[in-house]
Amino acid sequence: MGFTRKNPTPPASQNAVCPKCGHARDGALDSLQTDSGEEVHKDDCTICAKCDAILIFQSDLTMVEMTQDEFDGLPADNQEALRHVQELNRKYSPFYSPSS
Ligand SMILES: [Zn+2]
Secondary structure (H helix, E strand, O other), X not given: OOOOOOOOOOOOOOOOEOOOOOOEOOOOOOHHHHOOOOOOOOOOEEEOOOOXXXXXXXXXXXXXXXXXXXXXXXXXXXXXXXXXHHHHHHHHOOOOOOOO
């Protein structure tokens, strides 16, 4: 859990799919990992462009949804960064379509 990049893993498959809504990541809004232009690594976070879920990459680069407890355990700066990306997602993602 976290935002470290100490253990690089191979580039994420472009077929990574949101576990919540099934939306396929297409690179339109890759959020946090684009700050330095690096590839996606285990434990990197992203926001689903469609349902706004906070997703965490696993070692095999599939994604799982972050739980509320996990979110609450993040440093305040990271929580704020994720909320900011969600806000941008709601405003600008052409895919944004929350189901709940
Ligand atoms: Zn989704």
